[in-house]
Amino acid sequence: MALSALVIAGVGGVAFGLSSYSPASARGGDAELRTALAKRLPKTKITAVDCNKLTGLCEVSAGNTLFYTDRHARYLVIGRGYDMETRPDLTAAMLLELNPDTLLGAAAHNEAPAGDSGVRAAPTRVSLAELPVGGAIRWGALSGPKVVVFTDFHCPYCMKLSETLATIGVRVEERPISVLGTRALSEKVYCSKNPVASLHGAYRHEEPTTDVAKCDTSGLDANEAFARRHMFAGTPIIVRADGSVIEGFRPAAELTAWLKGGAA
Template sequence: MTSLKSRAAAITLAVASGGIVSGLVAASFISVPANAAGLLQDVRTAIELRLPKTPITSLNCKGFGGLCEVVSEKTLFYIDERARYLFVGRLYDMESRADLTAAKLLELNPDLLVANAKREQPKESQSGNRTQAKVPVSELPKQGAVHWGNKSGPKLIVFSDFACGYCKRLTGELKKAGVHVEERPISIFGASSRKLAEQVLCADDPSAALHKAYSGAKLESSKSCDTKSLDANEAFAKKHGFSGTPVIVRASDGAVVEGFRQAAQIRAFANPKTKEAR
């Protein structure tokens, strides 16, 4: 088998000689790496020759269906293993229903998706209002919330409806992310959702009742309590244009993302990189 050095030398020779080498010949040196490390080095060499002014911050060829993920400082793109085809855009894993690009972008810049989040995720309902990039969390009442998760972790305020499928899926990701959740029910599905929210809020153990509600189990009759704070949750959501559920708000600064997010994305959003004051 051709050694890594000889493959790299052949690629360099092909480019240095004016590129008058067929794609088939060039590919013979790039497409048969000795191992995973050899593949990465081959792709890196090919990128450096084709895009000499593009610095390669990181390169990952595992888990992208034959493509390689390339990070160049704050820029993210994908390239095939022969470095012939370059793709810029969203890459989705249809089996796991994961947005692979969003997770990496949030890792590179946690605030990057805040303003555009509402256009990227499906909603349980629609509204004519426009969601704000940041909201004043100080306007929220102390009541009307169920606290659960890692109490020592960064706090996220989650607006949800217990009949919302994406909200149910989100609870598992929030657990994995290790965050402190302040969950505020809003009733986008009407009277039945409001009744369920009241049962959860008035339960002896609201956190346990919350997870029971998401499981679809019937909640035991709870004592009556003041549920006006649920009205305040809904008024806040309407005022700031929340068009569906779930909506995640970073408690530290009021930054907003709408829709389902995976644990890695949640962690990145909850722990934004420190930036110098401007």
């Protein structure tokens, strides 16, 4: 079914005309779109094209990567698609179909079309000493094992991870980074009077009303710089107190074992 109310999170400045779109004409144009994509992205192997699912946009799969374009392959959109009426994350559902073993929050991954040479994988260990005290929102059990999470408030698996961490008695340090265009939201959450409550609210699409003009957001800058330096291309990224890194959502039992020193 085509969806008429769609927003792509994290991408701005591109508008698509929806009223003149016809699913029937899209079906006939898939081959032309593949040809156009091959010319514009010659080193990206396109595995599937679907112009019927979303009104006005075509969903394109390239291995485990998902992005969107118009039917003429002029505009490339990397971000998350949400149905604004029923609220589901349409991109997350498709990414899970493409790669059920890797529940990463980011829409673009190692085969992203923006870089023909690919993206280097995140390291398996980092030094948390590089991070400042600022830039973190801390909550959870003070006596529990420490876990640092690089998160994006529009990432559904980040929300799922946050909910899971709340059940296993850990000391959580969430560090927002903007993978899906959420820097302004991160500032409002971080600078709010109750950052912990605002954090959990932000995952539920509740935006705090915060004056950030007098707030020091240099800690958020440090989070972004750390993420870039260590090639954190998706969220969530989970870091243990000893610096060990795992990517993506993990269930409670696996997280508990890993935080006790087990293998990922």
